[in-house]
Amino acid sequence: MPTSNSHSLPSLTALRAFDSCARSLSMTAAAESLHVTHGAVSRQIRQLEEQLDTRLFDRKGRGLSLTDAGLRLARTTREVFDQLEQTCDQVRRDAKGAPFVLACSGSFLARWFIPRLDQLQQECPELELHLTATDESDNMRAGVDAALRFAAPPWPKEQKVIELAPERIGPVLKPQLLPETSPTPDWLLSQPLLETLSRRQAWPEWCEAHQLDHSRLRMRQSFEHLNYMLEGALAGLGVAIAPEYLVEEDLRSGRLVAPWGFVETEARLGLWLPDTEISPRAQQLADWLKTALNQ
16 A cells, blocks of 8 residues: 555645645634734644645745646635534533524514424423524524535535425415405416515425416515514515415414415425534434424
8 A cells, every 4th residue: 555645635734734724725814813823824834735745835025826727626625624613523522411593583483493492492491592583594603513505406415404395375465365265376467466586486386386477477576584574464565475384373473374385396304414423413303303393
């Protein structure tokens, strides 16, 4: 087996110095962030370039720019160090018995999770959660153990996604807005409709399932958050389209009705983890969510 340095991995110290330089494009800034001298960073970069037998940076006066090889390596080191930091943070919190941090949209948190939080605490008393509301696009930030997202496969290879349930969407409205006779889906073509900016494909997807021309729909109002859209529907502003999970209580109480039911989309609600490992607490939460979502 080869034993020469040309076939071995560079040192973690050298890769860390490279990653810091690649992020800042400055050896001075990298040295400050790593709490070492400028000379120490320069030596690590030089040794790394010698070991890889290629230049990673172009030196332009006091500035740096990445070569093609440097760009390629930087993409990998950034992902690896980000994942390593997240994993170490999780291990540290687990060792301290810190709460399991779960991120999800404010709409899902308010309309689905909080009403069932007492049930979770009774059935999994040892699982201490810290819930945080974030936009779905930003809910895997550092310090988060898992995130709930609606998304369509395929899933990213660098993360583990535990599929929980399919997304089912449908039009909902105040019962007072319905005509006396049961309307067919094409009645919606003459009605003011509500949508969310993050899920503008919801109406076209539902229309396709019912053979309706979605280009004839009349949008009255767009909302940034799904919860705001549903409040608009409850206020009688028009017909909203929403995931079934988020309107169950409103349908049960009669505040909203869903005359045409719900259709399944390609999206799935998943529990997203920072890396490919599933911790015991993440698995316990996923098992509970699967059961609760399908009750």
